[in-house]
Amino acid sequence: MLTKRIIPCLDVKDGKTVKGVNFENLRDAGDPVELGALYAEQGADELVFLDISATLEKRKTMVELVRKVASKINIPFTVGGGISSIEDVSALLNAGADKISINSSAVKDPGLIDRLALEFGSQCVVVAIDTRLYNGASRVHTHGGTKPTEIDTFDWAYEVEQRGAGEILLTSMDHDGTKNGFANDTTSKISLRANIPVIASGGAGKMEHFIDVFKNGKADAALAASIFHFKEIKIKKLKHYLKENDIIVRC
Amino acid sequence: MKIAIIRYNAGNTQSVIYALNRLGIEPIVTDNQEELRSCDKIIFPGVGEASTAMNYLTERGLDKLIPTFKQPLLGICLGLQLMCQHSEENDTKCMGIFPMNVKRFPPKDKVPQMGWNSITHLKGNLLKEIKENDFVYFVHSYYAELNGNYTIAETDYILPYSSAIQKDNFYAVQFHAEKSSEVGAKILKNFVSL
Numbered sequence: 001m002l003t004k005r006i007i008p009c010l011d012v013k014d015g016k017t018v019k020g021v022n023f024e025n026l027r028d029a030g031d032p033v034e035l036g037a038l039y040a041e042q043g044a045d046e047l048v049f050l051d052i053s054a055t056l057e058k059r060k061t062m063v064e065l066v067r068k069v070a071s072k073i074n075i076p077f078t079v080g081g082g083i084s085s086i087e088d089v090s091a092l093l094n095a096g097a098d099k100i101s102i103n104s105s106a107v108k109d110p111g112l113i114d115r116l117a118l119e120f121g122s123q124c125v126v127v128a129i130d131t132r133l134y135n136g137a138s139r140v141h142t143h144g145g146t147k148p149t150e151i152d153t154f155d156w157a158y159e160v161e162q163r164g165a166g167e168i169l170l171t172s173m174d175h176d177g178t179k180n181g182f183a184n185d186t187t188s189k190i191s192l193r194a195n196i197p198v199i200a201s202g203g204a205g206k207m208e209h210f211i212d213v214f215k216n217g218k219a220d221a222a223l224a225a226s227i228f229h230f231k232e233i234k235i236k237k238l239k240h241y242l243k244e245n246d247i248i249v250r251c
Numbered sequence: 252m253k254i255a256i257i258r259y260n261a262g263n264t265q266s267v268i269y270a271l272n273r274l275g276i277e278p279i280v281t282d283n284q285e286e287l288r289s290c291d292k293i294i295f296p297g298v299g300e301a302s303t304a305m306n307y308l309t310e311r312g313l314d315k316l317i318p319t320f321k322q323p324l325l326g327i328c329l330g331l332q333l334m335c336q337h338s339e340e341n342d343t344k345c346m347g348i349f350p351m352n353v354k355r356f357p358p359k360d361k362v363p364q365m366g367w368n369s370i371t372h373l374k375g376n377l378l379k380e381i382k383e384n385d386f387v388y389f390v391h392s393y394y395a396e397l398n399g400n401y402t403i404a405e406t407d408y409i410l411p412y413s414s415a416i417q418k419d420n421f422y423a424v425q426f427h428a429e430k431s432s433e434v435g436a437k438i439l440k441n442f443v444s445l
Contacts, residue, residue: 001368001369001407002364002367002368002389003367003368003386005366005367040432045366045367070265070266071269071272071273074429074430074432074433074436075388075430075431075432076388076390076427076430093262095265096265096266096269098266098430121262121298121299121300122363123365123390123391124262124298166363166365167365194361195358195362196361196363197361197365197366220361220365220366221366
């Protein structure tokens with residue numbers, strides 16, 4: 001049986017790992033390559049590296065980081081942040097990334113999803129969707145979740161799949177950083193309709209939250225950052241716990 | 252020991268190089284016929300779309316060359332599918348090393364299958380010391396049918412299919428051994444030691 005996946009996310013700024021509460025107040029949480037290797041060893045199923053560097057110049061260092069990660073780590077990993085062209089993607093995939101994730105650039109230019117899927121295959125195109133309740137409705141937000149758009153989150157999830165996305169990384173900005181659990185209703189609504197995998201993100205605080213997001217949220221994978229970085233939850237322990245609770249995981 | 256990776260437009264070439272490097276092996280990447288023939292082992296990677304990849308191979312004569320190799324050859328992911336008879340992906344005639352057909356997963360679950368799944372009914376040296384139900388990493392929308400003669404590992408996703416196959420010196424795995432943690436590394440090591 002196909003397993004549910006546990007994915008630690010490493011926010012990277014200028015080559016170092018950081019994690020903000022609600023994407024603000026960044027704290028340093030270590031070296032991305034070392035941390036990634038440690039997670040792989042502990043049983044992480046995949047890794048996501050999200051580049052939050054402010055400048056193009058500093059983003060270029062991401063290709064070097066991808067090379068280091070790929071040479072050292074033997075599980076799949078996704079790279080996101082500031083990707084907006086075929087050339088960006090080509091450089092990252094050639095350096096050894098398995099998938100790339102696009103967010104604001106896809107909202108701005110939805111045709112980018114089609115072009116990337118055609119050029120590199122849907123399997124490596126992850127569309128990240130940051131959603132937040134805005135005037136009572138789920139709306140897609142861009143720019144690290146700070147800028148609301150008029151786009152309905154559920155319509156957008158459907159559209160990105162039609163355009164050739166291979167996976168959706170859904171982050172609830174209302175839940176992110178709260179440690180009160182994932183947005184299970186929103187996640188299940190999207191996952192049940194989608195024919196591609198959905199990674200749930202935002203809100204993980206306790207091991208029970210992962211059971212909820214797989215059972216009730218119908219997520220294919222769950223992503224978290226700070227609770228892993230600060231060792232509040234150990235991946236090995238989490239996977240054994242999920243297995244004991246009848247969630248199919250690799251451990 | 253000289254190990255070659257066949258140079259073509261396969262997306263996972265760099266990852267395969269890194270995986271071999273981690274085993275202390277420095278592979279060469281080439282599409283030169285003589286160079287390939289002189290190698291002890293050959294790896295045929297693959298990520299992408301079947302007809303585009305077959306066209307690329309055909310233009311360079313690799314579709315005729317690959318089935319003539321006598322040394323151990325390992326196909327990975329799309330590599331496995333191209334070694335079969337025919338793929339439903341854009342109705343592509345493949346190399347026909349294996350008599351099986353490659354079909355699209357019926358839409359009873361999410362397609363592609365993406366993630367870790369177990370391998371069972373393991374046979375042969377490639378999978379030596381790999382345990383029944385060990386997990387490996389898959390990303391694919393098409394699968395090779397089961398075959399009593401050539402299937403050396405099975406996986407179940409929507410239906411049971413061939414996750415590894417072997418015929419004489421030709422080996423192939425549907426999963427990404429290069430990304431399948433310790434289990435994948437062991438399988439690559441087994442291949443190198445054949």
